[in-house]
Amino acid sequence: xxxxxxxxxxxxxxxxxxxxxxxxxxxxxxxxxxxxxxxxxxxxxxxxxxxxxxxxxxxxxxxxxxxxxxxxxxxxxxxxxxxxxxxxxxxxxxxxxxxxxxxxxxxxxxxxxxxxxxxxxxxxxxxxxxxxxxxxxxxxxxxxxxxxxxxxxxxxxxxxxxxxxxxxxxxxxxxxxxxxxxxxxxxxxxxxxxxxxxxxxxxxxxxxxxxxxxxxxxxxxxxxxxxxxxxxxxxxxxxxxxxxxxxxxxxxxxxxxxxxxxxxxxxxxxxxxxxxxxxxxxxxxxxxxxxxxxxxxxxxxxxxxxxxxxxxxxxxxxxxxxxxxxxxxxxxxxxxxx
Amino acid sequence: xxxxxxxxxxxxxxxxxxxxxxxxxxxxxxxxxxxxxxxxxxxxxxxxxxxxxxxxxxxxxxxxxxxxxxxxxxxxxxxxxxxxxxxxxxxxxxxxxxxxxxxxxxxxxxxxxxxxxxxxxxxxxxxxxxxxxxxxxxxxxxxxxxxxxxxxxxxxxxxxxxxxxxxxxxxxxxxxxxxxxxxxxxxxxxxxxxxxxxxxxxxxxxxxxxxxxxxxxxxxxxxxxxxxxxxxxxxxxxxxxxxxxxxxxxxxxxxxxxxxxxxxxxxxxxxxxxxxxxxxxxxxxxxxxxxxxxxxxxxxxxxxxxxxxxxxxxxxxxxxxxxxxxxxxxxxxxxxxxxxxxxxxxxxxxxxxxxxxxxxxxxxxxxxxxxxxxxxxxxxxxxxxxx
Numbered sequence: 001x002x003x004x005x006x007x008x009x010x011x012x013x014x015x016x017x018x019x020x021x022x023x024x025x026x027x028x029x030x031x032x033x034x035x036x037x038x039x040x041x042x043x044x045x046x047x048x049x050x051x052x053x054x055x056x057x058x059x060x061x062x063x064x065x066x067x068x069x070x071x072x073x074x075x076x077x078x079x080x081x082x083x084x085x086x087x088x089x090x091x092x093x094x095x096x097x098x099x100x101x102x103x104x105x106x107x108x109x110x111x112x113x114x115x116x117x118x119x120x121x122x123x124x125x126x127x128x129x130x131x132x133x134x135x136x137x138x139x140x141x142x143x144x145x146x147x148x149x150x151x152x153x154x155x156x157x158x159x160x161x162x163x164x165x166x167x168x169x170x171x172x173x174x175x176x177x178x179x180x181x182x183x184x185x186x187x188x189x190x191x192x193x194x195x196x197x198x199x200x201x202x203x204x205x206x207x208x209x210x211x212x213x214x215x216x217x218x219x220x221x222x223x224x225x226x227x228x229x230x231x232x233x234x235x236x237x238x239x240x241x242x243x244x245x246x247x248x249x250x251x252x253x254x255x256x257x258x259x260x261x262x263x264x265x266x267x268x269x270x271x272x273x274x275x276x277x278x279x280x281x282x283x284x285x286x287x288x289x290x291x292x293x294x295x296x297x298x299x300x301x302x303x304x305x306x307x308x309x310x311x312x313x314x315x316x317x318x319x320x321x322x323x324x325x326x327x328x329x330x331x332x333x334x335x336x337x338x
Numbered sequence: 339x340x341x342x343x344x345x346x347x348x349x350x351x352x353x354x355x356x357x358x359x360x361x362x363x364x365x366x367x368x369x370x371x372x373x374x375x376x377x378x379x380x381x382x383x384x385x386x387x388x389x390x391x392x393x394x395x396x397x398x399x400x401x402x403x404x405x406x407x408x409x410x411x412x413x414x415x416x417x418x419x420x421x422x423x424x425x426x427x428x429x430x431x432x433x434x435x436x437x438x439x440x441x442x443x444x445x446x447x448x449x450x451x452x453x454x455x456x457x458x459x460x461x462x463x464x465x466x467x468x469x470x471x472x473x474x475x476x477x478x479x480x481x482x483x484x485x486x487x488x489x490x491x492x493x494x495x496x497x498x499x500x501x502x503x504x505x506x507x508x509x510x511x512x513x514x515x516x517x518x519x520x521x522x523x524x525x526x527x528x529x530x531x532x533x534x535x536x537x538x539x540x541x542x543x544x545x546x547x548x549x550x551x552x553x554x555x556x557x558x559x560x561x562x563x564x565x566x567x568x569x570x571x572x573x574x575x576x577x578x579x580x581x582x583x584x585x586x587x588x589x590x591x592x593x594x595x596x597x598x599x600x601x602x603x604x605x606x607x608x609x610x611x612x613x614x615x616x617x618x619x620x621x622x623x624x625x626x627x628x629x630x631x632x633x634x635x636x637x638x639x640x641x642x643x644x645x646x647x648x649x650x651x652x653x654x655x656x657x658x659x660x661x662x663x664x665x666x667x668x669x670x671x672x673x674x675x676x677x678x679x680x681x682x683x684x685x686x687x688x689x690x691x692x693x694x695x696x697x698x699x700x701x702x703x704x705x706x707x708x709x710x711x712x713x714x715x716x717x718x719x720x721x722x723x724x725x
Contacts, residue, residue, distance in 0.1 A: 079493050079494040079496070080495075081494075082493075083493060083494070087492040089489075089492060089493030089494075090496065091493070091497060092496075096460050097485070098492070099484070099485065101480055101484060104453070104480060104481070104484060104485055106453070107451075107453020107454050107481065108453050108454075108456055108457035108481075109457060110453065110454045111455060111456055111457015111458040111459070112457040112460060113457075114454050114457065114458050115458040115461035115462070116461075118413070118463055119461075121439055122410060122439050122440060123410055123411065144449045144450055144453065147445075147447035147450030147451075148450050148453070150450075151444070151445065151451070151454065154445070307494075308490050308493075308494050308495040309490065309491050309530055310490060310553075311490055311495070311498035312553050312554055314583075314584070314585060315585070315632060316632055317631075317632025317634065317635070318585050318586065318632070318634055318635070318636045319636060322640075
């Protein structure tokens, strides 16, 4: 959680210094949800996220330097600078996005869960991989969400739907947009258990997550978990955040998940304070190192423009000499003519 | 300049043998390019290869069957593909053969099941997503473009999407505006997609097999009217390892005076138009595009450099259509070779009407292609033998 928070704070700094650009959506305040769920997953389990995906990537194990380099648009980023803030992908860590359209990740996550079931039942491989899909309160009014609740329940797919209800979709309050604001209640009409949990308390989230993930792994089907959480910053770094009441912000600030966990640890004397300070220092150094790494990394070479459009580059077709265009040595020199 | 009388003699033979279109096997085409007289090679071929007839529907069904048998990761998903045997019976018999885990009937949730297919493809399965018609793909177009086409790029090659989206495209008969749109131009403009449009049974079989084996997202645009049409197929086509490369067009009929490009049903119309033109002494070269993206610009340009005139034919809306792209490509690469402005034949710039007489007017007919070709031929300042 601390890594997530430090990382996001550093992102804000870098953005205002002009090193990061475009749309950047920070996760400050919601760390308990990411940590609570993702730290229970194995490497083989899948995480699907939205545009607010930096911390999901970090929790899943993508190195901070790779994420930072990606945000800077450098070729050493996890997607070689081609994805950006909103499109974090890592095959190695089974983080398959990073989607900018809200609701887009839900069917893809359902598909990943489907592939897990297919492997087990049709290909007869031993596969009990679980998929966790993260999305927000605004997404729960989107058609794709309901389509996938239906199909996940119908086919009993190993998926956990996690709603990060931070009460605001850019400037649209959840209560203004939703006829029945209790999202967890939308699971049972589809035959999916709905669970409501305090998303500012990482230990409570972890309890719920354990159950939901175990349920999916057993083959009992999907779960819908609504986490009440809050984002301390605006929707993105370009959001002036004028519509939210300062009292509301103060209320949630006082329930900061990191501070809460720290207090809990100290109250119960689980770990000496010096150790916590050491962890904080480590994280600071890690994030600084990530920034240095990203700064010193090269920007993508010109030839990278045309790479990776297709897995089979013959998809670029046939050149005027009658041979496959991708076999032309000048092909990746990067002109718009192709 | 050929004199028309001499050309008429050649054309008569050509028409006689063109009735049994045997230009299907690659060897015949090879022979054609070696400049042996078309008539002779076609008539010898006619007797030496055995001809089975196959409908496009059976061709697609057999291709699906063989690919599903060959690779257990291939599965079919869509509305009515299982128990109903396919909305157009393309997937007939597959449910019984492969079971409900591999032939999956979905609820009416295009966005949902298309996304599910994409997610499964991320993990190495090979889904074939069937849209009842491509008009319904508009409900899922976000997934086709944003999570399928763009993923390999956004993830810098980490995640490839070996998925096929198939279904009937374009106008059928009397199904009106919301069921009749042609999507070749829209999908053809999107990087990251491969877009195919077969005409004959050979095309259908070969291209569908290539599409299923391809590691990238492929849009496979079929045509409902062609499903029932029969075409002769050679033994090579019937072999289970048969496939046609993506990105190469095919010359269905060789000619010298005007190039006509078409895809899907319009290839048939163009071939009929070519016959009519031949009677008037115009030898038309009909190019079956087969692949909308990537477009076989090399072959189109080579043909235009030979004939110096171009007519593009498509069923879809004219603005920003496939013909517009071909026209631009030819002007960019073969401008000096053009003897006449490019003629574009496309559907009318209106949503498809219902009344049958209006529907006929809204879609290109053979006469339209003939007129366009004649315009292309006579547009040049008349000192040619405009007999």
